[in-house]
Amino acid sequence: MPSRSPKDQRDRQRRESSKLTAHRGLATWGEKLVPLAEFRRATAAAGRALSASERELEVASWREPRPDPTPVEGPFSRVAVFGGVYNNHYALAALLDDARARGAEAIYCLGDLGGFGPSPEKVWPLLERGSVRTIQGNYEESLAAGLEDCNCGYTDPRDNHFAELSYGYTARNCSPQFKLWMGELPKRRRIRVGERELLLVHGSPRRINEFLFHSTSPVPFLEVLLAQERADGLLCTHTGLPWHRRLESGGDVINVGVIGRPANDGRAEVCYCLVDDREDELGVELVGLGYDHHALAEEMRREALPNEFIETVLSGWWTTCLEILPAKERAASRF
Amino acid sequence: MVETTRSSPPAENLAAPVVELGSLDTLWFQVAGTVCNLACTHCFVSSSPTNHTHENLSLAEIVPYLEEGSRLGVREYYFTGGEPFLNPEMEAILAKTLELGPATVLTNGLLLDPVRCERLAALAAASDYSLDLRVSMDGYDAESNDPIRGEGTFERILAGIGNLHRAGLNPVITVTEVHDANASREGRVRFFRLLTELGIDKPRLKILPIFRMGAEAERGGAYESWQRLRQGDAPAGDWSHLQCSACRMVTDQGVWVCPILVNEPEGKMGESLADTLEPYPLEHPACWTCHVYGVSCRT
Ligand code: SF4
Numbered sequence: 001m002p003s004r005s006p007k008d009q010r011d012r013q014r015r016e017s018s019k020l021t022a023h024r025g026l027a028t029w030g031e032k033l034v035p036l037a038e039f040r041r042a043t044a045a046a047g048r049a050l051s052a053s054e055r056e057l058e059v060a061s062w063r064e065p066r067p068d069p070t071p072v073e074g075p076f077s078r079v080a081v082f083g084g085v086y087n088n089h090y091a092l093a094a095l096l097d098d099a100r101a102r103g104a105e106a107i108y109c110l111g112d113l114g115g116f117g118p119s120p121e122k123v124w125p126l127l128e129r130g131s132v133r134t135i136q137g138n139y140e141e142s143l144a145a146g147l148e149d150c151n152c153g154y155t156d157p158r159d160n161h162f163a164e165l166s167y168g169y170t171a172r173n174c175s176p177q178f179k180l181w182m183g184e185l186p187k188r189r190r191i192r193v194g195e196r197e198l199l200l201v202h203g204s205p206r207r208i209n210e211f212l213f214h215s216t217s218p219v220p221f222l223e224v225l226l227a228q229e230r231a232d233g234l235l236c237t238h239t240g241l242p243w244h245r246r247l248e249s250g251g252d253v254i255n256v257g258v259i260g261r262p263a264n265d266g267r268a269e270v271c272y273c274l275v276d277d278r279e280d281e282l283g284v285e286l287v288g289l290g291y292d293h294h295a296l297a298e299e300m301r302r303e304a305l306p307n308e309f310i311e312t313v314l315s316g317w318w319t320t321c322l323e324i325l326p327a328k329e330r331a332a333s334r335f
Numbered sequence: 336m337v338e339t340t341r342s343s344p345p346a347e348n349l350a351a352p353v354v355e356l357g358s359l360d361t362l363w364f365q366v367a368g369t370v371c372n373l374a375c376t377h378c379f380v381s382s383s384p385t386n387h388t389h390e391n392l393s394l395a396e397i398v399p400y401l402e403e404g405s406r407l408g409v410r411e412y413y414f415t416g417g418e419p420f421l422n423p424e425m426e427a428i429l430a431k432t433l434e435l436g437p438a439t440v441l442t443n444g445l446l447l448d449p450v451r452c453e454r455l456a457a458l459a460a461a462s463d464y465s466l467d468l469r470v471s472m473d474g475y476d477a478e479s480n481d482p483i484r485g486e487g488t489f490e491r492i493l494a495g496i497g498n499l500h501r502a503g504l505n506p507v508i509t510v511t512e513v514h515d516a517n518a519s520r521e522g523r524v525r526f527f528r529l530l531t532e533l534g535i536d537k538p539r540l541k542i543l544p545i546f547r548m549g550a551e552a553e554r555g556g557a558y559e560s561w562q563r564l565r566q567g568d569a570p571a572g573d574w575s576h577l578q579c580s581a582c583r584m585v586t587d588q589g590v591w592v593c594p595i596l597v598n599e600p601e602g603k604m605g606e607s608l609a610d611t612l613e614p615y616p617l618e619h620p621a622c623w624t625c626h627v628y629g630v631s632c633r634t
């Protein structure tokens with residue numbers, strides 16, 4: 001610090017203390033200082049004040065169902081739902097076997113086919129072979145639109161580096177036909193399981209790239225989502241971390257996790273969801289799925305994908321792009 | 336009345352656009368009003384120890400808004416001021432809020448002594464939902480931070496961050512673009528390094544642009560007359576990227592459209608949340624900043 005003359009110091013102290021006392025009896029109104037009473041008078045008169053019954057009506061209409069023309073598929077008694085393939089064709093092949101063996105009548109994929117893993121084109125024939133009913137994730141949306149990068153916009157330059165690297169790899173190694181197919185996928189589906197109607201989306205019913213994490217998806221919020229969608233349950237993915245909340249109304253919200261990489265829990269296995277019709281409730285099972293993750297790591301090495309990604313496949317801990325995690329999920333994370 | 340002719344643009348293109356409230360995701364509370372133990376030279380609400388434009392909100396005042404917010408499907412609650420921890424009921428307010436959803440507190444970090452941090456960590460652990468502390472800094476060293484936030488604050492902020500870290504809480508460091516260097520690649524790397532040196536192995540950083548109003552208008556200059564939004568500025572009139580399409584702000588004087596316009600009586604929309612579900616006209620020059628910089632005050 002440069003040394004200061006006594007006069008400099010006095011000036012500085014005067015400025016500091018005038019900042020601290022500048023607002024005595026005054027309010028800031030935009031750029032002006034006005035007498036406090038004048039500001040208070042103006043705000044007291046501003047805005048609207050509805051009657052108690054008008055307020056009730058406003059709140060009720062806010063929660064009212066919004067029209068959705070999506071056709072309802074089914075009814076089924078048992079379905080498998082998964083998301084986030086991230087080019088992991090090994091896990092996808094394992095999932096198709098596992099879900100059929102457990103009696104799933106239909107298999108749904110909630111999107112994000114690419115990124116992270118190797119050889120994107122290998123995913124497509126598996127989806128076809130398994131008659132997987134797929135909806136569009138933000139990755140398919142970007143690839144189909146021909147975007148140059150994923151626009152992830154992380155604060156940490158290191159995260160942006162990895163996000164761009166994996167998007168660029170997938171974009172280069174996807175055929176134009178596959179991208180076209182991705183562009184035609186629906187953004188939502190509705191299915192009937194027993195008597196219940198379930199809404200299937202990628203991020204949230206409102207936005208394809210909204211993150212529904214357990215610690216930031218409170219019950220009252222989920223109740224309103226289900227009411228507005230007139231659905232008994234909601235299934236989503238996008239965050240990579242699976243969870244299930246049963247609401248007071250009896251509705252269910254399930255983040256099915258992803259099959260592309262582990263759930264940041266130190267285990268190599270990945271996760272998907274089985275829902276089935278039970279007598280008085282929806283049966284919900286988040287299924288841990290083992291697959292040949294060593295073969296995946298080997299192929300990622302051959303494709304010169306980053307060591308950081310390979311480490312995740314083997315260790316079960318995420319190593320990049322952790323900025324999206326809320327406080328609770330980040331605290332439980334290794335990195 | 337101005338005569339319109341065929342060649343003049345349609346009148347609606349000159350008027351300010353309006354933003355619909357698509358959902359009420361983020362409910363803000365100006366929980367300490369505009370009272371702060373600092374007087375930062377870039378504060379767009381001009382908070383200071385003597386600024387009583389807005390006053391503390393008590394727990395009793397907040398509870399009805401929490402209940403109404405729940406019915407409207409609020410996703411997350413944010414607390415700001417002023418300095419929230421000047422509010423004597425802040426921790427009780429957080430305990431109540433964390434029963435309903437995740438909470439974030441925007442603090443200057445000066446009142447985060449070890450004992451308080453322990454209590455906050457206990458609140459966080461007791462809830463199903465996330466509690467986030469966001470600590471503001473304006474430079475990665477005292478030379479750049481202190482002229483903005485006040486002499487000696489850099490060291491005191493670091494002490495607060497250290498106390499949070501030792502209690503097991505991992506704050507999000509919030510930095511404004513008051514210095515160009517803060518948001519640059521190099522600057523962000525410096526912030527991450529500073530946090531790592533404090534022993535924080537999972538550093539978290541949020542960068543915000545500055546709003547040229549309040550104290551900042553005096554420091555860096557006010558808005559120019561061209562800095563206004565027009566109908567055609569958003570393709571297809573879709574303003575859903577603005578945070579006011581999904582937030583409202585509660586102060587001791589009612590409900591405002593957003594956390595930015597609380598010192599504008601025109602920013603006030605009503606008394607209860609139900610009064611404020613209407614669209615809002617984007618007339619203020621700060622709206623230009625939100626649009627151009629893609630600002631969201633939430634983390
Ligand atoms: S200042 Fe920003 S958040 Fe507030 S009304 Fe304007 S655009 Fe919306």
